[in-house]
Amino acid sequence: MKYDVFNKDGKKNGQTLLPKEIFEVKPNLDLIYQAVVTQRANKRKVIAHTKTRSEVSGGGRKPWRQKGLGRARHGSIRSPIWVGGGITFGPRKGIIFKKRFPKKMKRKALFMVLSQKAKKGFLILLNELDIEKTKTKLMTDIFEKLPSKEGSSLLALPKIDKKVILATRNIPKTNTIQAKDLNCLDILTFKYLIMPKESIKVIKETFLKSN
Numbered sequence: 001m002k003y004d005v006f007n008k009d010g011k012k013n014g015q016t017l018l019p020k021e022i023f024e025v026k027p028n029l030d031l032i033y034q035a036v037v038t039q040r041a042n043k044r045k046v047i048a049h050t051k052t053r054s055e056v057s058g059g060g061r062k063p064w065r066q067k068g069l070g071r072a073r074h075g076s077i078r079s080p081i082w083v084g085g086g087i088t089f090g091p092r093k094g095i096i097f098k099k100r101f102p103k104k105m106k107r108k109a110l111f112m113v114l115s116q117k118a119k120k121g122f123l124i125l126l127n128e129l130d131i132e133k134t135k136t137k138l139m140t141d142i143f144e145k146l147p148s149k150e151g152s153s154l155l156a157l158p159k160i161d162k163k164v165i166l167a168t169r170n171i172p173k174t175n176t177i178q179a180k181d182l183n184c185l186d187i188l189t190f191k192y193l194i195m196p197k198e199s200i201k202v203i204k205e206t207f208l209k210s211n
Helices: 029-043 103-119 136-144 162-168 184-189 198-207
Strands: 002-006 012-017 123-126 153-157 174-178 192-196
Touching (some): 103 123, 103 184, 103 198, 136 162
Parallel strands (some): 123 192, 153 174
16 A cells, blocks of 8 residues: 655655555454453553441440430441441442453554554655754644644654654644554544654564564
């Protein structure tokens, strides 16, 4: 599959061949859904935690005697019906949200998402991406010249480039990631996927080497 390549001025600078094993995979919405749900579940952090009646303080003795006072009987102030008592069926830290998703299925879902980005024109390839200084304005000027200027963008770098990463982090609706760490959730979060041509080689070596 041939795909247009842009330079930093936003002009087309030839074409490159995308590997069909990655960018020409038919979509399966159920599989993509499973991949996204699994990834979101595995990122979830359990923060809310309530105490049961056995964990709250107090209640060492019976509040008042069983009979003779005309009041309802109670055995402990730690009862859930008392203010400051234990919580019934409240959220607990012990709950596990993690899900298992086979590696081959996750890789297949990633290829499907990449294929759809390319098919719909939301994949933007750059001939090269380098800046002289760590300046946000330099990256902003590049993005404003690309077709993705009006949408959110995920920049997939072939390797760590501190200048590009630091210059991009203050740009709204834009994030950076290494090509070897691409995943369905991050790609679907942003409308456009921008990457230099070298990133294609990294994707191929990372996700096809174990096929």
